[in-house]
Amino acid sequence: PLHLTFYRNGIIVGEGPFRAFSTTEAQGFVRDILDGYFPIELKAKYPEGVPFHLQDLSHTFYEAPFSAFGGRGQKLQSKNQADETSFSPFRRTSATDAFLKRLPATVIKSGKASPPVFLFLFPQHGPSRLCP
Numbered sequence: 001p002l003h004l005t006f007y008r009n010g011i012i013v014g015e016g017p018f019r020a021f022s023t024t025e026a027q028g029f030v031r032d033i034l035d036g037y038f039p040i041e042l043k044a045k046y047p048e049g050v051p052f053h054l055q056d057l058s059h060t061f062y063e064a065p066f067s068a069f070g071g072r073g074q075k076l077q078s079k080n081q082a083d084e085t086s087f088s089p090f091r092r093t094s095a096t097d098a099f100l101k102r103l104p105a106t107v108i109k110s111g112k113a114s115p116p117v118f119l120f121l122f123p124q125h126g127p128s129r130l131c132p
Contacts, residue, residue: 001053002046007062018062 005012010020011030019026025041032039038049106113 001051002042003053003055005055005057007057007060009061012062018064 002014003012004014007018010018010023011026012018013029019029021027021030029039029041038046042050
């Protein structure tokens, strides 16, 4: 049988790659099945058809497995050569400190005072949470 694994955000056909439901390839595959047809993309490989083994993980979002870089690194700049004015979301500046001082020390949530949680978006790193 050919394994079909359904996730909340896509599908994996056999040993193939993950296909997000937002792609036309995944939409066509699922549409063929829901319309009662054998998926057109499988007809060349399985001209007589093939039974499907379904795995329902539709309650789970698919996340690609982490793959660490296995190559050899190259040093581009030494610390002494680094431009101290270059942008870093983690470098504290007087402007950053001034901004943080303007934020509230506590917030009222459900009638209770608690420390706030702020969400910052850094272009290179995505969302980050800051809990004072």
